[in-house]
Amino acid sequence: MNRIPRRNFLKHAAAAGCLSGRLAAASGRIAIVTGAPSGISSSEPVRWAAGELRRAVEEKGDSCVIVSSPGEAGDFQAAVTVTFVTGSPAESFRLAPEKISGKQAVRASASDNRGLVYAITELADRVRHATNPVAALTLAAPLEEQPANRVRSINRAFVSDVEDKSWFYDRDYWRDYLSYLVTNRFNRFSLAFGWGYDFPRGVTGDYLHFPYPYLVDVPGYKVRAVPLDDAERDRNLEALRFIVEQTAARGLDFQLALWTHAYQWTDSPRAQHHIEGLTPETHAPYCREALALLLKTCPGIRGLTLRVHGESGVPEGSYDFWRTLFKGISGAGRPIEIDMHAKGIDQKMIDVAMETGMPVKISPKYWAEHQGLGYHQAAIRELEMPRDSDRIDPVFSLSNGSRRFLRYGYGDLYQQGRRYGLLYRMWAGTQRMLLWGDPASAAAFGEASHFLGADGVELCEPLFFKGRQGTGRPGGRCGYADASLNPAGGDWRKYEYTYRVWGRLLYNPKADPDQWRRYLRSTFGPAASPAETALANASRVLLLLTTAHQPSASNLEYWAEVPPNMPMADGGRVPYNDTPSPRRFGTVSPLDPEMFSSVEEHAAELLSGNASGKYSPVEVAQFFEDSCAKSARAVEAAAAAVSSRADPAFRRWEEDILIQVALGRFYAAKLRAAVLFDIYRHTGDPTAH
Numbered sequence: 047m048n049r050i051p052r053r054n055f056l057k058h059a060a061a062a063g064c065l066s067g068r069l070a071a072a073s074g075r076i077a078i079v080t081g082a083p084s085g086i087s088s089s090e091p092v093r094w095a096a097g098e099l100r101r102a103v104e105e106k107g108d109s110c111v112i113v114s115s116p117g118e119a120g121d122f123q124a125a126v127t128v129t130f131v132t133g134s135p136a137e138s139f140r141l142a143p144e145k146i147s148g149k150q151a152v153r154a155s156a157s158d159n160r161g162l163v164y165a166i167t168e169l170a171d172r173v174r175h176a177t178n179p180v181a182a183l184t185l186a187a188p189l190e191e192q193p194a195n196r197v198r199s200i201n202r203a204f205v206s207d208v209e210d211k212s213w214f215y216d217r218d219y220w221r222d223y224l225s226y227l228v229t230n231r232f233n234r235f236s237l238a239f240g241w242g243y244d245f246p247r248g249v250t251g252d253y254l255h256f257p258y259p260y261l262v263d264v265p266g267y268k269v270r271a272v273p274l275d276d277a278e279r280d281r282n283l284e285a286l287r288f289i290v291e292q293t294a295a296r297g298l299d300f301q302l303a304l305w306t307h308a309y310q311w312t313d314s315p316r317a318q319h320h321i322e323g324l325t326p327e328t329h330a331p332y333c334r335e336a337l338a339l340l341l342k343t344c345p346g347i348r349g350l351t352l353r354v355h356g357e358s359g360v361p362e363g364s365y366d367f368w369r370t371l372f373k374g375i376s377g378a379g380r381p382i383e384i385d386m387h388a389k390g391i392d393q394k395m396i397d398v399a400m401e402t403g404m405p406v407k408i409s410p411k412y413w414a415e416h417q418g419l420g421y422h423q424a425a426i427r428e429l430e431m432p433r434d435s436d437r438i439d440p441v442f443s444l445s446n447g448s449r450r451f452l453r454y455g456y457g458d459l460y461q462q463g464r465r466y467g468l469l470y471r472m473w474a475g476t477q478r479m480l481l482w483g484d485p486a487s488a489a490a491f492g493e494a495s496h497f498l499g500a501d502g503v504e505l506c507e508p509l510f511f512k513g514r515q516g517t518g519r520p521g522g523r524c525g526y527a528d529a530s531l532n533p534a535g536g537d538w539r540k541y542e543y544t545y546r547v548w549g550r551l552l553y554n555p556k557a558d559p560d561q562w563r564r565y566l567r568s569t570f571g572p573a574a575s576p577a578e579t580a581l582a583n584a585s586r587v588l589l590l591l592t593t594a595h596q597p598s599a600s601n602l603e604y605w606a607e608v609p610p611n612m613p614m615a616d617g618g619r620v621p622y623n624d625t626p627s628p629r630r631f632g633t634v635s636p637l638d639p640e641m642f643s644s645v646e647e648h649a650a651e652l653l654s655g656n657a658s659g660k661y662s663p664v665e666v667a668q669f670f671e672d673s674c675a676k677s678a679r680a681v682e683a684a685a686a687a688v689s690s691r692a693d694p695a696f697r698r699w700e701e702d703i704l705i706q707v708a709l710g711r712f713y714a715a716k717l718r719a720a721v722l723f724d725i726y727r728h729t730g731d732p733t734a735h
């Protein structure tokens with residue numbers, strides 16, 4: 047059974063005449079013992095988590111009380127005691143069976159608030175996906191977990207007023223969404239503005255793109271986003287404040303990501319707004335004061351993510367601009383993490399951030415702007431190496447020059463004695479619309495994301511770029527023509543399993559599979575096991591494709607789910623710019639050219655008899671075929687076992703799997719055909735088929 051959305055539970059419970067009696071009960075079947083009011087129960091996140099557990103029990107029809115001691119609970123059949131302990135790792139927790147007055151109980155313990163939140167929400171999750179709350183709270187043995195990665199973040203971007211205003215203003219949406227994130231072991235939420243465009247050119251949908259005038263009125267500056275009125279600006283700020291507060295209330299860190307500091311658009315006659323009241327001289331001081339005002343107004347902001355290369359609208363090497371902006375951070379009166387996107391960054395820029403005395407992180411891309419396999423690439427494409435011909439570009443003097451190798455990887459950031467942290471960011475260029483869920487791949491990233499002491503990983507949420515560059519359309523972010531397929535409670539609910547698998551396996555790559563299988567059992571019943579197998583195998587296809595064959599590192603140009611045709615022969619229309627010359631399918635480079643060979647590289651090996659030892663396109667094609675065959679068999683078995691094949695949750699699951707199976711078979715056939723075509727091109731042998 048799926049969780050009842052918050053907005054429906056109170057209404058239905060009250061209508062049934064059961065709510066007031068349960069909330070007023072002096073005792074109940076299950077007691078949550080949180081200790082004295084001045085202790086654990088004084089923590090807002092722990093109070094919130096205890097409330098979630100009580101709500102989960104009550105949604106199952108049982109009663110529950112939150113008390114300071116077992117003696118206050120009256121008669122109960124099971125209890126949960128919440129305790130602080132010392133000496134355990136940060137964010138770790140322990141659940142252990144015990145007895146209280148001869149009754150079954152669970153002791154939830156941790157050394158910090160976040161660990162306790164994870165412990166209590168783990169119990170709430172077990173209750174929600176079980177039929178009997180008492181049985182769900184009965185542990186056969188202790189459970190101990192601790193995080194493999196210090197940062198496990200979800201990033202969501204506002205890129206379209208058409209598609210994003212609805213969730214931005216929806217308070218119930220945020221309550222449920224943030225609750226789901228922390229329940230599944232994420233510890234940070236990042237909200238990004240200014241990511242809708244790579245360059246301030248050809249701009250149409252510009253809402254919150256240069257975010258400050260959409261949020262605050264800075265004293266001493268008459269800066270406006272025309273024609274935005276004051277009431278809407280104030281509403282935007284109030285929405286942001288609410289999101290920040292709700293994030294903190296659940297024990298999550300809130301990160302504000304500001305990807306654009308350009309205030310003028312070029313070649314943009316159809317822009318929806320224009321920024322009025324700024325000049326080159328007032329630009330940096332205004333941004334400083336606006337940022338300081340945001341940090342003051344939203345005290346729950348714990349960190350800032352900043353794009354500091356030319357796509358921000360500020361030419362690379364403009365250290366004085368950033369030094370001025372950072373003064374708005376220094377005066378916040380609290381630690382504010384400065385996270386700088388790695389593209390084009392140099393030591394001088396790092397030093398400017400270090401001057402603030404704030405904690406600093408650098409965030410390189412994980413597998414360019416896409417999603418690859420769960421390891422760190424052994425090499426970068428030749429196209430990402432520095433090129434003398436590009437160094438005259440005044441806006442991109444570093445990212446197109448001497449620091450070009452940092453465009454799509456960690457480059458030289460692993461310096462001995464570095465004083466900054468490293469946080470990988472996985473962009474949403476590969477899996478944009480289709481459902482994803484492979485525990486093996488998520489666990490691999492859980493192991494790889496703390497490579498050489500890195501802090502962890504931030505994932506761009508599913509649908510991250512939906513509606514960017516003015517492409518937003520009404521009707522829901524999931525893109526379904528059949529509105530009955532849109533999940534109730536928000537677009538993110540389609541991806542509940544995706545969030546669950548990522549969050550729990552980034553926290554603990556060796557997590558018990560029951561943590562995601564309980565969700566599948568309650569959603570698909572007897573079809574749970576084949577449903578898991580089908581999606582896991584389908585989800586591996588595009589990750590391998592990205593790693594082994596990548597015609598463009600840019601997510602703007604290349605969308606693997608809907609691929610424009612890359613011609614095999616010369617003379618066809620080539621849809622990609624950043625791909626090796628001559629631009630054809632066979633010359634496309636892997637994202638890891640050290641481990642994988644291109645089509646033409648492999649054909650040359652076959653003709654010469656000299657094997658490189660790299661994985662070949664033919665091996666990749668065979669993996670696609672094998673994975674797709676397993677997935678197709680499993681989804682057929684799931685369809686036969688599920689109680690209703692017409693159920694929207696299963697229809698979404700089945701269709702997205704079948705699409706990925708078809709993509710895998712298509713790419714397998716094209717890779718094989720391309721190898722044979724290149725052999726024919728070199729030999730003229732008509733039997734090369």
